Each structure stands twice: as C-alpha cells, then as structure tokens.
Amino acid sequence: MANFVGGICTSHNGALMHGWDKQLRDDPIWTPLFEGYDPVRKWIKDKKVDVLFFVFNDHISNFFFDCYPTFAIGIANEYEHADEGSGPRDLAIPYGDVPFSRYMADYLIRHEFDLTVCQEMKLDHGMMGPAPFMLDQPWPVKFVPFCVNVIQHPIPSVKRCWKLGQSVRKAIEEYPEDINVAIVGTGGLSHELQGTEFGRIELDWDNEFMDKFEYDPVSMLDWDVKEFMDRGGAESAETVMWFAMRGAMTKKVKRIHRNLYRGMLTGMGILVFEDDE
Amino acid sequence: MTDRHYKKVSDIKTPPGPVTFTMEHSQNGYRMNAICYSLKQEKNRVKFKKDYEKYMADFGLSEFEKELVRSRDWLKMIHYGVSPYVIGKMAQCFGLSFIDWGSYMRGEAPQEFIDRNVPLLKNYNPEDNDKKGEE
Numbered sequence: 506m507a508n509f510v511g512g513i514c515t516s517h518n519g520a521l522m523h524g525w526d527k528q529l530r531d532d533p534i535w536t537p538l539f540e541g542y543d544p545v546r547k548w549i550k551d552k553k554v555d556v557l558f559f560v561f562n563d564h565i566s567n568f569f570f571d572c573y574p575t576f577a578i579g580i581a582n583e584y585e586h587a588d589e590g591s592g593p594r595d596l597a598i599p600y601g602d603v604p605f606s607r608y609m610a611d612y613l614i615r616h617e618f619d620l621t622v623c624q625e626m627k628l629d630h631g632m633m634g635p636a637p638f639m640l641d642q643p644w645p646v647k648f649v650p651f652c653v654n655v656i657q658h659p660i661p662s663v664k665r666c667w668k669l670g671q672s673v674r675k676a677i678e679e680y681p682e683d684i685n686v687a688i689v690g691t692g693g694l695s696h697e698l699q700g701t702e703f704g705r706i707e708l709d710w711d712n713e714f715m716d717k718f719e720y721d722p723v724s725m726l727d728w729d730v731k732e733f734m735d736r737g738g739a740e741s742a743e744t745v746m747w748f749a750m751r752g753a754m755t756k757k758v759k760r761i762h763r764n765l766y767r768g769m770l771t772g773m774g775i776l777v778f779e780d781d782e
Numbered sequence: 783m784t785d786r787h788y789k790k791v792s793d794i795k796t797p798p799g800p801v802t803f804t805m806e807h808s809q810n811g812y813r814m815n816a817i818c819y820s821l822k823q824e825k826n827r828v829k830f831k832k833d834y835e836k837y838m839a840d841f842g843l844s845e846f847e848k849e850l851v852r853s854r855d856w857l858k859m860i861h862y863g864v865s866p867y868v869i870g871k872m873a874q875c876f877g878l879s880f881i882d883w884g885s886y887m888r889g890e891a892p893q894e895f896i897d898r899n900v901p902l903l904k905n906y907n908p909e910d911n912d913k914k915g916e917e
C-alpha cells in the first residue's frame with residue numbers, strides 16, 4: 506500500500522524563477538530564501554519520496570480564458586515547461602507516474618471532485634517556481650500536477666480545498682503500490698499585484714496565518730476567500746490551495762520546518778508537516 | 783458580448799484598492815487578455831514593438847480597445863478586465879518592468895517603491911513562535 510509521508514506548503518511567484526535561473530544563492534537578498542528551502546530538500550530525500558501530488562495554479566501559461574478549468578489533473582508521463590515570456594526554462598524534464606495519476610483522477614472523480622483530465626500540461630512558476638529549490642535535478646520524484654483556478658472568481662472555497670486534501674489522503678492510502686507520496690500546497694502568502702496598493706505585503710498576518718494554519722486550521726474553514734484577500738492582499742486568494750495540504754494531514758501535526766521571508770512583492774512562506782496522531 | 787457600457791477609456795473608473803478578477807472582467811477583457819497573452823512569444827513582441835498600431839489592427843481590436851492600449855493606463859486596464867498575469871507582457875513591449883507598471887498604478891515613481899520594499903535579508907522566524915509548538 507502507498508505510504509502518505511506528509512505535506513509541504515510553499516509560496517510560488519515569478520521571482521523564484523528569476524532567482525533560480527540566475528543562480529542567485531549568494532546574493533544577500535536571495536540567500537535566506539535558498540536556505541529556507543534546504544530543509545525541505547533534505548526532508549524529501551530522507552523520506553524517500555517517490556511522488557509529489559502538487560497543488561498549484563496556472564497563471565495563464567497553459568490554460569487561457571477560453572477554457573479555464575476549476576480543477577484539473579495531469580495524467581501524463583512527461584510534462585513540458587511553460588514559456589512565461591523568456592522561452593521555456595532550462596530545467597530537467599518532469600515525469601509523471603501515469604498509473605498513480607490515473608488512479609488519483611479516477612478516485613477523486615468517483616468521490617465528488619469533477620476534474621478536468623489533462624494529457625498535456627505546460628508547467629509554470631506555480632509549480633516550477635519552488636520545485637528546483639526543493640528538489641535536485643534530474644528530479645528524484647515523479648509529479649502529479651493538480652491545478653486549481655484561483656485567478657478567475659469565483660474560485661474554490663477554503664473548505665472545498667480542505668476536502669480535496671482529505672480525499673487525496675484517502676486515495677493515497679488505498680493505492681495498492683508500495684510508494685511514498687507527499688502532498689504540496691502552493692501559493693500566497695500575502696501579495697497584491699494590481700490596483701492602487703500594488704505591492705502590498707502583510708508579513709504580520711502571514712506569520713499569524715502560519716500559526717493558525719498549524720494549530721487551528723478548522724477555524725478558517727468557513728472563511729470566505731475575501732477574508733484572505735482583505736487580510737493578505739487580492740492575490741493571496743491563492744492561499745486556499747494550502748488547505749489542500751492541511752486537509753490531507755491529521756488535525757495535530759508535527760512541524761518539521763517553517764520559514765517566512767519577505768520578498769519584494771510577496772510574503773513567502775514554507776512549511777513541512779508530518780502527522781502527529 | 784459584454785461591454786460594461788464603456789464608450790471612452792476615460793469612462794473606466796479606478797477606485798482605490800484591488801480588483802477582484804471575475805467572469806465579467808474576464809469577458810470584458812477577453813480580447814485584451816488575448817493580445818497580451820500573444821506577447822508571451824518573442825516573435826510577436828518584435829512585431830508589436832515595431833508597429834503596435836498594425837499589430838492591434840491585425841489582431842482585430844475594437845477602437846475602444848486600441849484606445850485603451852494607446853493610453854498605457856495600466857490601472858484602467860486592470861479595472862477594465864486585463865489580468866495582472868498577462869498585462870506585464872504588453873508593458874514590457876513599452877519598455878516597462880513589473881515594478882514600473884506596478885508603481886504607475888500606485889501613482890509612485892519606481893525607485894520610491896523599490897526603496898520602500900527592499901527584502902529583509904533575513905528570514906522572519908522569531909523562535910518565540912515556537913512556544914506553542916514544542917515544549
């Protein structure tokens with residue numbers, strides 16, 4: 506049977522692409538952020554993770570508004586890197602675990618999640634922003650990319666994402682193969698990329714959120730997405746995706762790692778949790 | 783088609799604060815988002831930069847949409863329904879960085895914005911936060 510090893514949450518943004526592609530670890534602005542990901546890389550290695558179930562959003566790189574899916578899962582053997590304006594990035598090819606991906610799609614659709622199933626997907630910074638910070642290349646894991654619409658409202662609620670995480674967890678535990686799987690929730694934290702308050706960051710809220718998220722996530726399950734947008738800026742709506750990770754975990758968690766960094770435009774959080782029950 | 787009853791670019795209101803990008807924005811801004819999206823490709827950016835009037839005409843933008851591009855008013859574009867995830871590609875063709883068009887929306891000089899927002903150079907992880915976690 507598959508083994509659920511734990512969950513990771515991480516912000517994602519375009520800056521991560523820049524920092525990685527230019528290899529800016531030694532730039533004092535970037536060093537703390539690179540170091541913030543080192544324990545994640547170690548944890549993934551120590552836990553011998555085989556597959557990452559990666560919850561993220563596309564930023565009009567793979568999908569356009571002609572057809573923008575609310576939930577979409579990749580079931581491909583191999584994925585391409587998106588061209589976000591500077592050409593496709595020079596990163597290792599991300600491979601999928603086809604039987605596991607199909608199984609996950611099948612399970613989730615049978616359990617009330619009506620997914621769009623994708624045989625091709627170009628992965629953008631929603632996933633490939635943080636991925637190279639967390640993993641060596643060639644990638645030591647296979648990926649299941651799972652896209653959530655968080656940019657064209659209405660978007661899935663906090664509770665919906667939480668329930669998604671619960672179902673993902675159950676599905677993993679019922680998978681007959683002996684593989685180690687972790688879930689990744691991405692997005693946020695505070696940022697606002699448009700309007701007269703462009704660049705708004707709420708680091709105190711981010712910090713408070715990370716506390717609540719760890720100790721009392723249930724208190725936020727009935728929050729409207731707007732609550733997050735008011736507290737952490739319009740684009741922090743994507744924080745709902747963190748709840749997919751949290752829903753997959755036990756109520757009480759063991760924190761392996763926590764990091765918060767203030768980038769130029771984004772409050773950037775990192776968490777690694779294991780079950781503690 | 784929705785048109786939100788805009789006749790002129792100056793009709794687009796820009797109240798303070800952010801825009802929640804809804805289906806209505808998405809439908810209003812559909813062609814504007816499409817042209818910005820097309821500019822993710824270098825070959826299209828070259829064409830746009832060479833003669834953006836021709837590029838807009840070839841793309842089939844309406845007079846209103848052309849006027850909106852000519853205005854280079856990024857804040858109005860956002861309120862009209864252009865997604866912040868594609869608008870930057872057009873701004874880039876006019877020689878503007880993310881911070882440039884971002885601070886334009888704030889009504890601020892780019893350098894002012896940068897000076898106020900330098901990253902902290904350290905992680906924000908007061909150990910005090912751990913007191914609830916582990917004893």
Ligand SMILES: [Fe+2]
Nearest residue numbers: 562631692743
């Ligand atoms: Fe995002």
